[in-house]
Amino acid sequence: MDMPATGGGFADLVQDDRVHTALYKDPAIFDEEMDRIFKNTWVWVGHVSEVPQKGSFKKSWVGQQPVIVTRTKDDEIHVLLNRCRHRAATVCEKMKGKTSVFVCPYHGWSYGLDGKLRAVPHSSVYGEDLDKSQFPLVSLRTEQYNGMIFATFKDDIEPLEDFLGGAKKWIDLFMKQGAGYPVKVLGEHQFRFGGNWKIQLENTTDAYHFPIVHKTFLDSLDAETENVFDVLGQGGWVEDLGNGHSLMVMIPDLVDLEENLDAPIPERFAELAQELRDEGYEDLEVRRIVRAVGGGGFNLNLFPNVACSMAFFRVLRPVSVDETEIRHVAIGMDGGPEAGNRMRMRLHEHFQGPMGFGSPDDAEGWERVQRGAASGDDLWIMVNRGKEPLVDHPAGEAVTDVSAETGMRAAYQMWKRMMSA
Amino acid sequence: MSTLEQTREPKMTEPHDVIPLADACAFIWREAEMLDQQDYKAWLDLWTEKGIYVIPIERDETDYASALNIAYDDAGMRAARVKRLKSGFSMSSAPSARTVRTTSRFVVEPGEDGVTIVRCAQMLVEFKFERTRVVGADVVYRLVRTEGGIAMDGKVVTLLNSDEPLWGVGYLF
Structure with missing residues (x-):
């Protein structure tokens, strides 16, 4: 192993x-x-709306292990x-759907x-x-919080909550993007x-990169929206929430989507607002x-594999040491x-x-990090930005600058705790 | 009448409504060259104002506006996309992967209102960072006659692996 000699x-x-x-x-x-x-x-393995009905299923993963989420x-x-309990074939290769049974295609175990094994073809040959x-x-231990489904291999782990x-408080705020309706994938x-x-x-939780890496996204916005996405300039913050989780608030005005409903409707939503009025929605409901x-104004990063990121779920799946799969779930x-959902998709x-x-x-950018890490075996990745808490910040005494690397430090301390256990 | 004869029977459409195969091929190959050469400003001019450029996710989707797509561009989004790709400030497109594409398996059919539908297969090879990838796609064009020749009134590129993980794409299909 390529480790420092300590x-x-x-x-x-x-x-x-x-x-x-x-690392x-x-x-x-x-x-x-x-x-x-x-x-x-x-x-994290999925959202309840992805298995909406009795018989619904979707494929997912826990780490590298393929799983099926079912209702x-x-x-x-x-x-x-x-994985079939007979000779290991996958019993499901459809990404999502509805069924009453999973039949292994190899020898027909169903x-x-x-998860219960129902039938085995020609079972008499087994005798007793x-x-x-x-x-x-x-079957993995499974719990939910506010529609987010998590699973674990560790049967005696603490409750999800x-x-x-x-x-949790930030998950609740994030789900206000349903505008009073349940959130749906x-x-x-x-x-x-x-x-x-x-x-x-x-x-x-890296706001530092945003204006650099996403300059062309910012340039594609109208002036009003570009101001909204001035993520470093609005008094936001980053916070360690414990257990490797962290929060980065970039747009404080959009933390609670049920506040400031009397603010003027931004120009880019004028057409949608009119369409909703034409459909008969009351003014408050339109707003x-x-x-x-x-969308929301913050990223909530949950260790180790999911984030509630402004307006979507961001899910990571480790494939190998130098390959990672990402899902951005709308x-x-x-x-x-x-009309509202169509605009969300656009x-x-x-x-x-x-x-x-x-x-x-x-x-x-991430691939460039991996390529760069090929040189300098003895060097370190620096996550030392913004260690000092902000003074007199309305969010509290423990918060750091919006561009601080506090979230990364939080995740790595959790990594250290788990890898040393 | 046998089934074979039925399928050979020509459709009852006025000949001038349909763009001939040779013209359609010439247009699509010219477009392919523009995209491989990243001559995106010229590519914008190939479109009608209301044409939509779609890279769907779900392979059996028909109502693209009501679905999440990889790309769903009206004229405004196409112009913004081209500006971004040519800006020099997007690290995934400055430079992007190099591409070479071929199109074939053309089938020309009359559409409604003077539109010609062209379905074809596209094989694209991209190269960047020591890695070569092949992307197959079914492409459906909506072509119309204009004063200047032919224009795209729609293009739907359904990638062979559209519903599986792709990668950062810094060019146009």
Whole structure:
């Protein structure tokens, strides 16, 4: 392993203000991460709206392990390993859908949506040697918070709500983007980049890069909207929320989408507002919907694999030490006006995904980090920006500058805790 | 009448409504060269004002406006996209991957209101950072006759892997 010669193991690779380059490129460290982190914490697998009905399912992952998220006829959500208990074939290769049973295509073993093994073809040959109750699809412990579904391999882990802790309040604020309707997934962009998963994890609370990397996105906005996206200049902040979670508020005015409803409607939403009025929505409701459609003003980064990022869920999946898959999940209003959801999708397409005005430049930047980390084996990644708390900031005594690397430090301290355990 | 004869029966459309295969091919190949050479300003001029450029995600989608797409560009978004790609400030497009594309398997059919529908296959090879990738796509063009020749009134590029993870794309399909 490519480690500094201090003899302290993984703990020595993370200091208060820097992390060692080996964290990006050592395959042995990656293997340990998959075991010590992704098999030992709550990992996001989906949103309830992705399994909307009894019999709905979607494929997902916990770390590198393929799983299926299901909703049973009893309306329970299960997370099952996507692996037949006979000879390991996947039992589901459809991204999402509805079914009453998963049938292994190899020898026809069939499983219910709760994972129970229902039928085995020609089972008489087993005689007494097959107790079907002993061979269900492996079911992971699963809990939800405000529509977000998490699963874990660690049966005795603390409850999800305890793990989320200070992040819960921000999840609740994030879900106000439903404008009073339940939040619904509208679709997702998927892309991979040639770099370690923690490079993306760092990025979600990195406001410092925004005006540089996303200059062409900012240039594509009208003047009024460009001011809204002046992320460094509005008194925002970054905060360590514990357990590796962190918060970056870039647009304080958009923290609570149910406030300031009497503010003038921005020009770019004038057409939508008129369409909603024409559909018969009351003025207050129009304002509420329009403000929600515009999205939130903060990124909430939940260790290790999901963020509530302004207007979408950002999900990472480690593929290998130098390959990571990203999903940018668009959300909207379940049962809300279609015009509002259409605009949400157009705004999402504008920045996100393989051909958005933002994501390709993020992906390129992250790949450049991985390429650069190929040299300087003994060098460190610096995350020392903005360590001092802000003085007299309205958000409290523990917050740091909006462009501080506080969120990265929080994540790496959690990494250190889990990798040293 | 046999099924074979039925399929051979010509459609009842006025001949002048449909752009001939050779003209359609020449237009599409010219467009392909523009895109490979990143002559994007000239590419903008190939469009009608109301034409939409779509890179869908779901392969069986028909109502693109009501779905999330990889790209859904009206004239304003196309112009903004070209400005971004040519600005020199987007690291994924300055430079972007190099591309070479071919189009073939053309099928020309009459559409409504004088529009000619051209369906074809596109094979694109891109190269950047020591990595070569091949992207196949089904492309559907809506072509119309204009005073200047032919214009695109719509282009839908359905990538073979549109519903699987892609990567940062700094050019146009």
